[in-house]
Amino acid sequence: MTALFSRNVAALAPSATFAVAREAARLRADGVDVVDLGAGEPDFATPKLVADAGIRAIVEGKTKYAPTEGILELRAAIARRLSLLSGGRPVNADHIVVSNGSKQSLFNACLCLFGQREKVLVPTPAWTSYPQIVHLARARPVAVTGDPEWSLKVSVDDLARACDESVKGLILNSPTNPTGAVYTLAELRAIAEWAGRQGVWIVADEIYRQIHYGLGPAPSFLDLPDELLERVVIVNGASKAFAMTGWRIGFALAPRELAGVMNALLSHTTSGANTPAMWAAAEAFGNDAVQAEVAAMTQQFRRRRDYLVGRFRSELLGTEFVDPLGAFYLFFRVDHVFSAKVPNGTEFCRRLIADEALALVPGAAFGDDRWVRLSYAASDELLRAGMDRLVREFARLAAEKAA
Numbered sequence: 001m002t003a004l005f006s007r008n009v010a011a012l013a014p015s016a017t018f019a020v021a022r023e024a025a026r027l028r029a030d031g032v033d034v035v036d037l038g039a040g041e042p043d044f045a046t047p048k049l050v051a052d053a054g055i056r057a058i059v060e061g062k063t064k065y066a067p068t069e070g071i072l073e074l075r076a077a078i079a080r081r082l083s084l085l086s087g088g089r090p091v092n093a094d095h096i097v098v099s100n101g102s103k104q105s106l107f108n109a110c111l112c113l114f115g116q117r118e119k120v121l122v123p124t125p126a127w128t129s130y131p132q133i134v135h136l137a138r139a140r141p142v143a144v145t146g147d148p149e150w151s152l153k154v155s156v157d158d159l160a161r162a163c164d165e166s167v168k169g170l171i172l173n174s175p176t177n178p179t180g181a182v183y184t185l186a187e188l189r190a191i192a193e194w195a196g197r198q199g200v201w202i203v204a205d206e207i208y209r210q211i212h213y214g215l216g217p218a219p220s221f222l223d224l225p226d227e228l229l230e231r232v233v234i235v236n237g238a239s240k241a242f243a244m245t246g247w248r249i250g251f252a253l254a255p256r257e258l259a260g261v262m263n264a265l266l267s268h269t270t271s272g273a274n275t276p277a278m279w280a281a282a283e284a285f286g287n288d289a290v291q292a293e294v295a296a297m298t299q300q301f302r303r304r305r306d307y308l309v310g311r312f313r314s315e316l317l318g319t320e321f322v323d324p325l326g327a328f329y330l331f332f333r334v335d336h337v338f339s340a341k342v343p344n345g346t347e348f349c350r351r352l353i354a355d356e357a358l359a360l361v362p363g364a365a366f367g368d369d370r371w372v373r374l375s376y377a378a379s380d381e382l383l384r385a386g387m388d389r390l391v392r393e394f395a396r397l398a399a400e401k402a403a
């Protein structure tokens, strides 16, 4: 069947994270009281100031094609926000290309930078779309396994071991989906210096940068000096920090020439992002009052994280998890309850849905099926019910294993 189609899609599989959300919705439609902690999507409404700006744009007739790279008002607002988040460093709005969600910027960057017979390093566990995006560019993703003793992050040594002359890029995500780990500035610097020496491009996915439980935003490549950024593309967007997943606004900040090529690609594919959504995003990035809402949402995520970590520490003592310092995911090991009937995370999640109607994402979606991801972008009530169900399932599987 697949022989009918182009080699462009030879490795293509549907997004596993969206597949879990779809299955949970199907069960709910069948009347099952399902708790869905699968999808990584803020449960908050888009801030009113932002939604109003989108409505205003529509009413005022800002509904035509816009410049493919994005309206200047949005690019200027993003440049100013990035500058403020990085201690006032200059950020040039002309190097910013807006896209339909950050996923499209990741795709465009990879399509413009990588190709056949080239490899791209992907620190793993990794968000499910990276290997797929690299395949779509006809390049080869190379998983570089992170160290469990180090929150599953990779070091320069890990990257160097995986590197050969066909490696052209690295996709680095911090704060990390699915682990919640955060790279320190010193770690980012070491990786940027190594990549610079190797001539390896870095695609830095910083979509969770403002959802950080340390002081201020998470460390960014933008906190490094210019000379380390000559081959770095920074990708970010409105989806997570501003609870704007459905508005589909993301962006790339790239060296000027690459920004030009990515813009040319947009001019032949989507003709740029949705115009009213760009006006809404200009308000999100531009209006300082919205930052208070970002802080309030992050505070909620922090509280929920503390609740989950507390319950793991008191009720699931033998279950290892990555210390979540950012994003809104808890990544935990399940291999201590594996048995002949439940030999991997995928089967663990299948049982969890069947026994307890709790939807989580198996680690297979991220490259290691000894683990499972729980998203805490959900209400307190759902998290409480989800944890009750998870604790029961662990007890059930441990008893089955012992029997």
Ligand code: PMP
Pocket (backbone or CB within 6 Å): 040, 100, 101, 102, 103, 104, 127, 173, 177, 205, 207, 236, 237, 238, 239, 245, 248, 249, 250
């Ligand atoms: N990067 C990561 C790590 C993500 O988790 C997501 C979540 N969807 C995205 C990128 C894409 O987000 P969006 O396209 O909505 O900006």
Ligand code: GLU
Pocket (backbone or CB within 6 Å): 015, 017, 018, 038, 039, 040, 041, 127, 128, 129, 177
């Ligand atoms: N990023 C979210 C997740 O990992 C949303 C789904 C997706 O884009 O993959 O669940």
